[in-house]
Amino acid sequence: MHALANPTRFLKLAATIQPWAAGLCILCFLFGLPIALLFSPPDYQQGDTVRIMYIHVPAAWMGLFCYGVMAAGSASYLIWRHPVANMIAKSSAPIGAMFTALCLLTGMLWGQPMWGTPWVWDARLTSMLVLFFLYLGYIALGGAFDSPEQGDKAAAILALVGSVNLPIIKFSVDWWNSLHQPSIFSMAGISVDAAMLPPLFLMVGAFQLYYVVVVLMSVRAQVLTAKIRAAKLMRTT
Amino acid sequence: MISLEAVIDMGGYAAFVWPAYALAVVGLGVLFILTARSVKMQQAELDRLRLPRSGPTSGSSGQAGGTAGSGT
């Protein structure tokens, strides 16, 4: 693990992983999308809207997964000053925010035919909305300082504070939701048919591999930025 | 076999299912392109900084970039 703290060595490893991840990702999409859209059965209650689930649920999972990576990366950055961990944490934030937004938007598209309204203060959707703002706060804080290192550290602390808060927020929102509207229909309440599992797992795999590809790319961009900054410093001094 | 109309129609829910997938394509695509472009631009910037020796320093700027990676 400490060998990977060296960005140059990490990039070498990344260069070997990346094509495989990209290839597998494309493969997952190639199989997953047709099955999700065409060959999987429609739900007996929800009809074809259930196909939105193959985007919605993997996106929700990725939104949480990216926050987990962000918190773990931030912790190892603060504790061991692991520079690559910090770069991975920083790279995960926009990806996680994108997936969280995707989860929210597809949730609205699913809600319209099912609930008759695009937005219901459903416990899960509400938690995802808060998660989205946690991402925005992290990204905004990281970029708000003149010294990039200060921004990195402040954002890392915020990620940890957020990860402590996230279960509390989830618990609060669940309680609040049960108080105000006993959920008649929950999005997760559909009985998942065995035939729905292959496309679901394929899409989760595809999103997960997409994450690997983009995160490695983004870490490369950050290493380059650091090198540019160093090169500029060398020139001016 | 599945007919094309049925696929497009999505059991009457075409207006919800297709936009969901379109959003996914746009979201993933845009983020991918932005990231790829930033890598390309940073690489170009770094190459530009390393190549010309017009800077006031006499030392090799190639070395500067090389040590920078481990120094961060």
Add this chain to the structure above:
Amino acid sequence: MNTFFILVGRDLRLSVRHRADTVMVAGFFAITVILFPFGIGPEPGILERVGAGIIWVTALLASLLSLDHLFSDDEQDGALDLLLTSPAAPTLVVAAKIVAHWLTTGLPLTLLAPILGVTLQMPVGSAAPMMTALLIGTPTLSLIGAVGAALTLGARRRGILMPLVVLPLYIPILIFGVGAIDTTSMGFDAGGLFTVLGGFLLIAAALCPWAAAAALKIASE
């Protein structure tokens, strides 16, 4: 422990001398609550129903506004660096500032809330649960807010950044704060909800001073 009280006393004296902060926060709280009847109409039924929510949301915003000065005044005149390099533990310094912040903002808000509740036509019986909920909840706001204030110290566009960082973390307190008031005024026992609010306070008290001190250390580097 003695250092702690000296620090609290120092901050209290400073805020008494400035006075403006506490008065302005209370003023903001009052005027914002008064805006709601104009916004949603003065029908008693509606105001009564949303009153607890209005009071709490406004209390969150008022607490947020006052956070701006929590560390930045001391940072600008250099006192913060002195405090952090003094033999007193940074966590203790931060805890003292949080206590002083609550005494000058959270406590006045708590005392003011029942009067504003009356203008929102909330039942007289709701004054006690409202004050209890605010009494337990607003210290948590100060604690979490201190972390946000410390993290954003020295940041650009701090005024916009701080709400974005802090408000999502306030949501659980809002939910249970309003829940406790509403449950009591509906005639149910809300003891469990007050306990949850107390639990939040304990967690925040254990973690926030520590996190804020760490953030201040980064800011002063």
